[in-house]
Amino acid sequence: MKILKTILLSILGLALLVLIAAFFVPRELNVEKSVMINRPVEEVFEYVKMLKNQNSFSVWMTIDPKMEKTYEGKDGTVGAITKWDSQHQDVGKGEQEITTLEANKRIDYELRFIKPFESTAQAYMVTESTSAHQTKVIWGFHGESKYPMNLVQKVMGIEKMLGDQLQQGLDTLKDQMEGSF
Known part of the structure; x- marks a missing residue:
């Protein structure tokens, strides 16, 4: 019985320590990546x-070729919406x-x-003309994690993962823009 009590108190102490640590971990998540594309900013x-x-x-x-996608509004204008629904966990x-x-x-x-969890975040793309035929594209993401998920996301390396995915997308965009036009 004494061993069980010690184990329980140790688990509770560890859980409390984790919750206290999460209190000091930033809740904001900011990721920004960029790429240079050899095409005019307008294109x-x-x-x-x-x-x-x-x-x-x-x-x-x-990620999921079977993902259902729908679009509302006039694409490329304020108010345009794309919706997705996938069984893929990512x-x-x-x-x-x-x-x-x-x-x-x-x-x-x-x-x-909406799934697997409800959350709202902001993203942006900035295009800057660096010369007549070259454009810097910046892709950014800003979100806020709820306590104690902020610690879980920090441990999982969510910032690096998002950054890598943004950079991969930008690199693909560069290849497409420079190769197909």
Whole structure:
């Protein structure tokens, strides 16, 4: 009985320690990656503003070929929405809406995740002309984790994972833009 009590108290102490540690871990998640594309800013912006085009370069849109996708509104305009529904655990169910467009400069999105957990985040793409035929594209993500999930995500390396996926998407975008136009 004494051993069982010691084990239980140790487990409770460890759980309490983890919860206390999570209190000090940042809840905000900010990831930003960039790539240089050898195409004029107008061409790049016109391509990336279209939600349907993300199907060919976004890692998340290619994970599950059986994913159901629907679109609402006029693609490439404020208010356009893409919805997805997948049985794949890394994709889940959610939607993305274009919330702001600044021609040849910036697109802001709101991401609404429904499954496997409910959450809202913001994403953006910035296009900057570096010369007449070269564009810097920045893809960013901002979200906030609930306590104590902030610790779980930190331990899982979610920031690095998201960063790698954004960079992979940007590299694919670069290959497509430079190879197909």
